[in-house]
Amino acid sequence: MSSLHALRGMTLHFNDDPGTSDEPLEGSVEFHQDGLVLIQEGRILESGPAQVLLEHLPEGTPIEHWPDQLIMPGFIDPHLHYSQLDIMASYGRQLLDWLNTYTFPEECRFVDRAYADEIAQAFMEQLLANGVTTALAFCTSHPNSVDALFSAAFERNMRMLGGKVMMDRNAPAALCDTPESGIRDSRRLIEQWHDRGRLEYAITPRFAPTSTPQQLAATGELLSDYPGMVMQTHLSENRQEVEWVKSLFPEARDYLDVYSRYQLVRPRAIFAHGIYIDDDVRQRLADDGGAIAFCPSSNLFLGSGLFDWHRAREQEVRVGIASDIGAGTSFSPFQTLQDAYKVGQLSGQPLTPWQAFYAHTLGNARVLDIDQHIGRLTPGMEADITIINPRATPMLARKDRYDPTLMEKLFNLMILGDERCISATYVMGKKLYDAASC
Incomplete structure (x- = not known):
């Protein structure tokens, strides 16, 4: 038939x-x-x-x-944390307070595979109910969390990208790996899940403050072993975070340079936020092929700041638009676009509906380099x-x-x-x- x-x-x-x-x-x-x-x-x-x-x-x-x-x-969502589903709409002051109060305690629960499976199933149902068919997701530092995410996506035949968070400092001991164990676990997960059905693995150092130089160096070596694989992390979301990075990496010229020193800035590298960057950083991002995931809902919710989308476009930085669940407050692309419009209005950068709906479909596919598929x-x-x-x-x-x-x-x-x-x-x-x- x-x-x-x-x-x-x-x-x-x-x-x-x-x-x-x-x-x-x-x-x-x-x-x-x-x-x-x-x-x-x-x-x-x-x-x-x-x-x-x-x-x-x-x-x-x-x-x-x-x-x-x-x-x-x-719709395509190029940055979110599936493990933060149940802490959406949690009261917190700003980024670092929110991480320590809600995010890290919740992520500790993903050591339990049954719990990870429950959240992964609910996460997929939320995506589909909101018209989202593909996402790039942060898991937690537990391999269980990746197995749960990809199992749920595989049974639905969804095009899904994600990876195990690597972090070996400045987080609860229950969430920390080591440079060696983080790479070992990532390799196993890559071999198990990457290119299985419509799945893609994404190498995932959480952000510079939670990785030692040794872990970042090992991450760069891992990327070299798997050329063309997606790498996802965070960049310049919050002023306090930016100052913290300066203190942790005094030898780096700026936040992006921390990643550049370990060969993490490359095509298919997705950096969430990118609020507090200058023209020099944008130019280096564009030259090296990196992209920014603009997260208007979480930026407003956590009071992080206003992203300069037009300046990024002028310097030919690829920009996607993302929900950033769970600091993002809705799975709905319409709500994300509404917040992006408001950010644009506050910045004198009106967002047309043409650009908005392009960004959440073909634009995000191009940012992830999957526009040959969807x-x-x-x-x-x-x-x-x-x-x-x-x-x-x-x-x-x-x-x-x-x-x-x-x-x-x-x-x-x-x-x-x-x-x-x-x-x-x-x-x-x-x-x-x-x-x-x-």
Whole structure:
């Protein structure tokens, strides 16, 4: 029996960066008011105007019709901590206080594989309910936590990236590894999980303050043994953190230089935050191929600061947009985009809905260098798709009565939307979340 099936509705995806103007760059946006996406064997066979594609569709092909709803590529989240699910919305003053009061005690619980499995399953369900089909996740320092995350993703056939946190100082003893054990555990996990199904391992030193020079050096050597692998860490999130790094690494010219000294700044290196950096740091990031994950919700929640997205763009630094669960306060990409818009407004950098929705789909795929697999509704791409209802809430329905333009419809979603707007989520063409059945 053929696996061919189709989704019909308003199709939207991005072919390229639409720019920062109110009008998107020509050819960057592809939208069909009545569109059709053909899916076979988990991949997109074709997409375009329904009236054109229906003429050649084999008789009897199943079609799921989503009238007046958007069919888009699944959202991609390039920075979050799955282990912090249960400490979301915990009161704390700023970053370092929050880590010591909530994060580290919670992460100690992941020594228990059963607990890690419970959180990983709940985490995956939250992602899918919010239209997120791919994420780059921090686990904890326990190998159990990686096994739990990847087991949950593998059973759903999700494209997921993640890795064991490496840290050997300035954290509770129960969470600390050593340079030797951190590398040994990481190698085992790489061999077990990397490239299994749609999974990718990410080498994960937590951040400079919790790794000795010996551990950072060993991490650089590990990356050299696995060229092309993702590396994720944190950079210049908080002023107190930046000063702490200066005291721990007095020989380094700045925070980024700590990582550069150990060959950690390279293509597919993802640095969360990057708030307190200057033009020189941005230029070195761009030259070496590193990327920044902009985390507006957590930056606001912890009072960390305002990220200068436009300056990063001007210096050709690749920037993704991320939830940063659990200091981030919502899994919903709409909420993340709302916070990004507010950060932009405070900085005199308005975020258009074109740039916002590009960033959370194709843009984030490019940041992670997985845009050959996901991020667009084009032939050959993996059929990770979300269905978005622009009338899902009473307020959105009121706004939609006035026949908004596409730009206005997207802006309504990014300011007023939440998880109620996700009608369904598909992974490799299979519906894994259906709001109607919840």
